[in-house]
Amino acid sequence: MHETMKKNPLLLAIFATFVMVLPWVLGGFFENGNSWLRAVDFALLYILLALGLNIVVGYAGLLDLGYIAFYAVGAYLYALLNSPHLAEVLPAWLSHPPFLVMMVLAAIVAGVFGVLLGSPTLKLRGDYLAIVTLGFGEIIRIFMNNLDRPVNITNGPQGINHIDAVQIAGYDFGRPIEFLGLTFEKIHLYYYLILAFCALIIFVSMRLQNSRIGRAWVAIREDEIAANAMGINTRNVKLLAFAMGASFGGVSGALFASFQGFVSPESFVLMESVMVLCMVVLGGMGNIPGVILGAIIVSITPELLRDIINPLQMAIAGKRVVDPENLRMLVFGLAMIIIMLVRPEGLWPSKRRRAELHPKTKEIALQEKDSLQDAERNHD
């Protein structure tokens, strides 16, 4: 996507305009435009998450099933510092930090948690790593659930309420703002805010991908022993991947908490980790446009199905036969299975992944010829 756009400024301009007016298009064309915009806002948050997980899974090849824990860390950090819950015990300088300070703090704290998860798992790969990270994700959630005793920190299963929206340059994003004759509601404001963060994180991902660090990540994914034997300090480089991925998750979590105004452990269940992983795998591991596409599809499709299934049932059977919630998971699951069977490299894969999983027939023929020649040689 970005390559074509770099070559074609007109395309980029059209795309940018589309993105900028999308909230008003939704509001103008759909009756329930606001609920659609809300879904889009969440899709953007998922893009942030998926891009973060892409660094860990897509670049460095470290299968992380507990990624949502970092989202939780960011969200709870924001919640604790920006709600009345801890207001009495927090020192004044720590309460309601300025917006940018808050975001950097969320990134750093989540990054530290990333290193905490990474350091004991350095020698693990594949299945084993997946199990440990899954456990880590659950530990964080269960902590959030139970840290209301003996000292009430997280308010347990009830979660933290009355979280203030962000304030930027004196504007409270929780209230409508009039600008250019338009009324920017909270969902509009957050749309642009999260969009800006998406742009930032896409930029960071792209820069990292084509750098010495990005190459080291891919090298570790390809062959960790060889990477180490070529002088890459695999321990540090893997920890860096965990920390970078986690910090993206932390920022996303902080935005989520401020947008939602409420956090509870329920938002950070294993299913969420699985969904984010699905976005990365379905879209195309290691490819930024692919991951974005995956995040949009996986987060929007259920919403679409919700709007389609009920009217469809009414039209066909005249009544609600099945709960749309169940049916959409069924449809969604089936779609995942089919896509993974037909396109294991994802919908929009990187060149590398495509070559790995769908080698062109010509290449196969060449390889076979080579290995045949090798066999003959060895035979001699």
Place this chain on the structure above:
Amino acid sequence: MTDVLLKISGINKRFGGLHALSDVGLTIKQGEIYGLIGPNGAGKTTLFNVLTGLYQPDEGEFTFNGKDLFRKKPNVVVEAGIARTFQNIRLFANMSALENVMVGQHVRSVTGVFGAILRTPKARAEEAAITAKAEALLAYVGIADRAQELARNLSYGDQRRLEIARALATNPTLLALDEPAAGMNPKETDDLKKLMEKIRADGVTILLIEHDVKLMMGLCDRIAVLDYGKKIAEGVPEEVKSNPRVIEAYLGVAPE
């Protein structure tokens, strides 16, 4: 020519009950091609892995270029100046040939996360230097025209060359090659021999494991012979060839 570059002594390595290396010692001098031969299972690759940090020896001493490398990690060993290739090729299969060589320069470059994100002038200059050097190294080993090809799509001989280029990218003082001629035809073996002589002429010391005894005799300045984890001979090729213990190890004892 007489400066000692690498010195190990009393190296022991056990895998459970198997004493893979017992009391092995050798010295490699600056600028020579040093060969390591021995029958299958003699411990050549084990010793090789000890020398490149992949295995941690149980006892012994290991100094290289004045640095103590005993029980150091592979990346530390590479930083000290020992680079290696693998017996069964271990390239980064889904990276291009050029990227493979660029990865090799990781240890000699410094750009971190912030440099990469902000693309500072320093980071950009370093990136350009890395690319230029990678291209030069591909040309050096003779596969410049395959730069954009994925490593997995290269022919077997080119993959061997690419592994050497990737190892050279770490700026080694000692290049350790594990059976580089395995599976090559005579023509390719000959080209490889020329390449190794060129590398040596450019000031890199070479440590070589090889099965092809004829190649070794013609190429190496000195040879060590391993058998059952022990060094049974060391010296110039002529000496080694006529050493009765070596003949015994390779051919068995002649019946009376």
